[in-house]
Amino acid sequence: MTLSSFATSSVEEVASTGPGIHFFQLYGWASRQLLSFVDTPRLYQIEADIKNRFSLPSHLTLKNFEGLDLGKIDKTNDSGLTAYFAEQIDQSLNWKDLKWLQMITHLPILLKGVLTAEDGIIVSNHGARQLDYVPATIMALEEVVKAVQGRVPVFLDGGVRRGTDVFKALALGASGVFIGRPVVFSLAANGEAGVRKVLQMLRDEFELTMALSGCCSLKEITRNHIVAPWDLSRIAPRL
Numbered sequence: 001m002t003l004s005s006f007a008t009s010s011v012e013e014v015a016s017t018g019p020g021i022h023f024f025q026l027y028g029w030a031s032r033q034l035l036s037f038v039d040t041p042r043l044y045q046i047e048a049d050i051k052n053r054f055s056l057p058s059h060l061t062l063k064n065f066e067g068l069d070l071g072k073i074d075k076t077n078d079s080g081l082t083a084y085f086a087e088q089i090d091q092s093l094n095w096k097d098l099k100w101l102q103m104i105t106h107l108p109i110l111l112k113g114v115l116t117a118e119d120g121i122i123v124s125n126h127g128a129r130q131l132d133y134v135p136a137t138i139m140a141l142e143e144v145v146k147a148v149q150g151r152v153p154v155f156l157d158g159g160v161r162r163g164t165d166v167f168k169a170l171a172l173g174a175s176g177v178f179i180g181r182p183v184v185f186s187l188a189a190n191g192e193a194g195v196r197k198v199l200q201m202l203r204d205e206f207e208l209t210m211a212l213s214g215c216c217s218l219k220e221i222t223r224n225h226i227v228a229p230w231d232l233s234r235i236a237p238r239l
């Protein structure tokens, strides 16, 4: 389960919901009290949010920023929330800040938003909401996996919608996948039951894909189970 700095529930509330691995997303606040993902040295422009003048409904608060003066958020102009946080983000964020973060915590750190083989790693393009024309994460995954050479786990998110997508990612070397919008949309459609249903569907589809591919365990999913577009030039002469 991943908790964003922007969540409307506190870290403690989310952690108390049950066992399992929990992730917390840090942003690069200029105050240096928190540090960002590599993919957000600057905030994006979500045009729908600007058009709709997105702001938090009055009954919701950003629980992890209780000390923040939200009164300063301009509720009349564009997306006041986005504009406010854009001001708070440290735009000079760089690799030295990552070293600093490693020094102040013993917690494992995963970098999210990596699309080339640079460091380790959640291969993510921010749901393709940050920058137009970024490559699909599934296309970038193998390059990153090859560069990492097993030194750290490589995860992927972005566009995972079916069990077959999970299978493809694992076959290309991902240690696991994260999902975003399927959870958000199912939550909006049918609350907790909706999220349970989506997770069950993904699990069932993934198990079926494994069975139909002759894989009895995760370890048996290999690169040979899939053909990627960039394999075609290699295998075409044999066809």
Ligand SMILES: Cc1cc2nc3c(=O)[nH]c(=O)nc-3n(C[C@H](O)[C@H](O)[C@H](O)COP(=O)(O)O)c2cc1C
Residues within 6 Å of the ligand: 004, 006, 025, 037, 112, 124, 125, 126, 127, 129, 157, 158, 159, 160, 178, 179, 180, 181, 182, 184
């Ligand atoms: C409404 C919305 C808000 C998001 N906000 C953030 C964010 O604040 N920080 C971040 O790193 N990613 C954010 N993401 C991207 C997700 O963390 C995740 O990378 C992406 O949604 C995964 O792709 P998927 O939705 O296709 O599964 C957001 C995605 C959505 C849909």
